Amino acid sequence: MYVAVKGGERAIENAHAWLAEERRGDTSVEELSIAQIREQLKLAVNRVMAEGSLYDPDLAALAIKQARGDLIEAIFLIRAYRTTLPRFGSSNPIETSEMDCERRISATFKDLPGGQVLGPTFDYTHRLLDFKLAADGETIEVPERDAVPETVPHVTEFLNKEGLIQDEAASEDTPPDLTREPLELPADRALRLQSLARADEGFTLGMAYSTQRGYGRTHAFVGELRIGAVSVEMDIPELGFAIDLGEITVTECETVNQFTGSKTEPPQFTRGYGLVFGQSERKSISMSLVDRALRWEELGEDNVGAPAQDAEFVLYHGDNIQATGFLEHIKLPHYVDFQSELELIRKLRREAMERAVPEAAE
Amino acid sequence: MEALELTGGFFDPAPEAARAFRQIMTVMAKPGTILDLDQAEAPAPVSKAAATLLLTLCDPDTGIYLAGDADTDAVRNWINFHIGAPLVSAATCDFAVGTWEALAPLSQFKIGTSEYPDRSASLIVESDVLENQGAVLQGPGIKDRAALSLPETAAFQANQMLFPLGLDFYFTQGSRVAALPRTTEVR
Amino acid sequence: MSDYNFAYLDEQTKRMIRRAILKGLAIPGYQVPFASREMPMPYGWGTGGVQVSAATLTPEDTLKVIDQGADDTTNAVSIRKFFEKTAEVGTTTETSAATVIQTRHRIPEEDLSEDQILVYQVPIPEPLRFLEPRETETRKMHALEEYGLMHVKLYEDIAKHGHIATSYAYPVKVEDRYVMDPSPIPKFDNPKMEMSAIQLFGAGREQRIYALPPYTKVVSLDFEDHPFDPSKAPHACALCGAEDSYLDEVITDDKGGRMFVCSDTDYCEKRRAEGHTGDLTKETAA
The missing domain is CATH 1.20.5 (Single alpha-helices involved in coiled-coils or other helix-helix interfaces)
Structure with missing residues (x-):
């Protein structure tokens, strides 16, 4: 006789037990530690921190372990944890001009004050599998170099001094926060940047790439890409001064783009901007390109109907946690x-x- | 600061706020219904019901306007200590508290926009009388008709004509509350 | 779960959701934007309903969670367990014993009472979304009460198929003002929306809350010459014999065998306990 399907609860428990077993894999192989993930899968950790919007390498490493290496699942774990954290206040804006740079390059100048610092990059590595890594006990010898100057000036400032690049007006306004207020359109640039900083790396890359191929082309040069540690400070009203909360590593990209101008205004280069937690080059460059494409209206450009010019399209579809949830819900x-x-x-x-x-x- | 300004909040915030909200939601969903609401206590002249409304619904994200006699240092301190909501003008407030006379004219409050009719003020009207008699109410939330002692009818009729824009009202008396949303027809 | 607040959400988040619910009740059918939080379950799996329930539940409540009308579907089990853990509320599968019912895709068959609250999980709250993908445009359309596009779409269905080809998430008009998405319930359930209970709708990913107070006028869109038809499978439940309930079609073999049973499992069980039988249960009894 037919009996209505029962046992959903037991099925869930069994599935979770199986998942735990699969996560661990062959128990004769040593278990991964959080420290190993944090130190040796750092770029994965960085991506989880960036798209999870929470700077905590240990938690990101834990999330990666728990998610069996599925980074979107790990980002989801971080987001869900983050949302339960109480908010004590907001930090002051970080000063990337004070960054302790470990990598700093410019595509627009051959040499410049502060120098071109390649840093730990995959660039110019030949993408050949290194079978030595498969063997145990690798030893690394690193040549030492002189320390770079403590602070390195921003490349775009050189152009700014000549008035060659559009000046970005400073604002004392508190930027909107899409984790606390529902997204509302039209979105100002600060909100768009926040959204892009959290957006899926693959989505942002695809959008940026589409602008390069002509869907809203902005002729971008990497004016500067810098990676390094900046300190985070917070004003404590009771103390009357700011205290140092610690350091975070960020990647900042400023693009120099095609110029604007009119009969009354001389031509000027324009900018795109990307800022991402950790060493996340691909993401920060992509972010700059998409940021620049989204600025068509304020810069008096034509809307050519390119996807990357469409703020509503970009902002509503870039969040991988929203996207994966809705996509997977059809099962x-x-x-x-x-x-x-x-x-x-x-x-x-x-x-x-x-x-x-x-x-x-x- | 007086002692009362530091007391009168929720004893156990999460469950008490939950219980208070359910009463508030019920009166808003069923215009004319009068329920008890007494989980919080603010300095005079604010009633227990009004204090509970503020404590349940307001926080640093909502501007409160104190009208007339409700605007005392003690009440301001109580709000500052327990709620942290900014005290603002009638024109920009999300919630207003006061007697019917003190809240007038209603035209000073925001009624929302056609795209965002929810961006309107909610008025907490401190009342001497709160009974199920007087004006006849009809509309969403009311099976056939209900009755509620309202300070007048014309203002609520005018407000209903603004729908979907408009103001929403809570009437408080001691530790009791009723509500009248913009959808209710008043006769 | 003692690390988390009662009903998981922090108090400030609950206040924000509660304010949105009250505005929703004051403007029936209007979608109130709210800053939906990331929940420990995926977007699209009921995060809106869960947030609305979390802001609504008190420790004294008895919660029922259904998905497809059934209490035992995996997602219903998962959400029920979440609230058992975080809000320590009592739970039930009995419709009449519940004070709050969270649902996905169904309205219970049994009439709800004035003391009950029905919370819907909503994937796409905007009824116009499939006609106009832009939020900026649909918001204007609601503001101007410009619903011509929807009528054109429904009429095109009639021209093409002879019927309105929407069988679930069938749009309704609330209090002669807002066109509203009833969530993906089968259109069979639409007439039940004029009910005694409070109805709350939560769309987490899309950041919208909307509501219907009891006895609110809810009309399914139609045309004079093509009136709304809340049809269902023309069968009786094989287990309880009910002819008035929405039915699931169950495939019983690979030779075309099938049977129809109530989608509302509590309704079906209750009827069987009262002694009602269907084709299948009669045979077994004999």
Whole structure:
């Protein structure tokens, strides 16, 4: 006899137990530690911190371990944790001009004050599998170099001094926060940048790439890409001064883009901006390109209908946690709706057949 | 600061706020219904019901306007200590507290915009009388009709004509509350 | 879960959601924007409903969670367990014993009472979204009460198929003002929306809350010559014999065998306990 499906609760418990077993894998292989993930899978940790909007390498490493290396799942774990944290206040804006740079390059000048510092980059590595890494006990010898100057000036400031690049007006306004207020359009640039900083790396890359291929081209040069540690400070009203909360590593990209100008205003280069937690070059460059494409209106450019110019499209579809949730929800039971579709299509077909039979008889 | 300004908040915030909200939601969903609401206590002349409304619904994200006699140092301190809401003008407030006379004219409050009719003020009207008699109410939340002692009818009729824009009202008396949203027809 | 607040959300978040619920009740059918939080379950899996329930539940409540009308579907089980852990509320599968019912895709068959609250999980709250993908445009359309596009779409269905080809998430008009998405319930459930209970709708990913107070006028869109038809499968439940309930079609073998049973499992069980039988249970009894 038919018995309605029961046992959802037991099925869930069993599935979770199986998941835990799969996560661990072969127990004869040593278990990964959080420290190993944090130190040796640093770029994965960086991505989870950036898109999870929470700077905590240990928690990001834990999330990666728990998510079995599925970075979007790890980002989700971080986001869900982050949202429960109480908010004590906001920091002062970080000063990237004070950054202790470990990498700093400019594509627009051959050499410049502060120098081109390649830092720890994949650039110019030949992408050949290194089988030595498969063997245990690798040893690394690193040549030492002189320390770079403590602070390195921003490249775009050189252009700014000559008035060659559009000046970005400073603002004392508190930027909006899409984690605390519902997204509302039109979104100002601060809100767009916040959204892009959290957006999926793959989505942002695809959008940026589309602008390079002509869908809203902005002729971007990497004016400067810098990676390094900056200190985070917070004003404590009771103390009357700011205290140092610690350091975070960020990647900042400023692009120099095609110029604008009119009969009344001389031509000037324009800018795109990207700032991401950790060493996240691909993401920060992509972010700069998309930021610049989204600025078409304020810079008096034409909307050519490119996807990357469409703020509503970009902002509503860049969040991988929203996207993956909704995408994957279609595997949940939908049999009630499907049943109503079945009934409807049967009825429409029945009527269509009934209409067809007398016509055929004529 | 007086002692009372530091007391009168929720004893156990999460469950008490939850219980208070359910009463508030019920009166808003069922215009004319009068329920008890007494989880909080603010300095005079603010009633227990009004204090509970403020404590349940307001925080640093909502501007409060204190009208007339409700605007005392003690009340301001109580709000500052327990709620942290900014005290603002009638024109910009999200919530206003006061007697019907003190809240007038209603035209000073925001009624929302056609795209965002929810961006309107909610008025907490401190009342001497709160009974299920007087004006006849009809509309969403009311099965056939309900009755509520309102200070007048014309203002609420005018407010209802603004729908979907408009103001929403809570009437408080001691530790009791009723509500009248913009959808209710008043006769 | 003692690390987390009662009903998981922090108090400030709950206040924000509660204010949105009250505005929703004051403007029935209007979608109130709210700053939806990331929940420990995926967007699209009921985060809106969960946030609305979390802001609504008191320790004294008895919660029922259904998905597709059933209490035992995996997502319903998962959400029920979440609230058992975080809000320590009592739970039930019995419709009449629940004070708060969170649902996905169904309205219970049994009439709800004035003391009950029905919370819907909503994936896409905007009824016009499939006609106009832009939020900036649909917001204007609601503001101007410009719903011509929807009528054109429904009429095109009739021209093409002879019927309105929408069988679930069938749009309704609330109090002659806002066109509202009833969530993906089958259109069979639409007439039940004029009910005694409070109805709250939560869309987490899309950051919208909307509501219907009891006895609010809710009309399914239609045309004079093509009136709304809340149809269902023309069968009786094989287990309890009910002819008035929404049915699931269950495939029983690979030779075309199938049976129809109530989608509302509590309704079906209750009827069987009262002695009602269907084709299948009669045979077994004999």
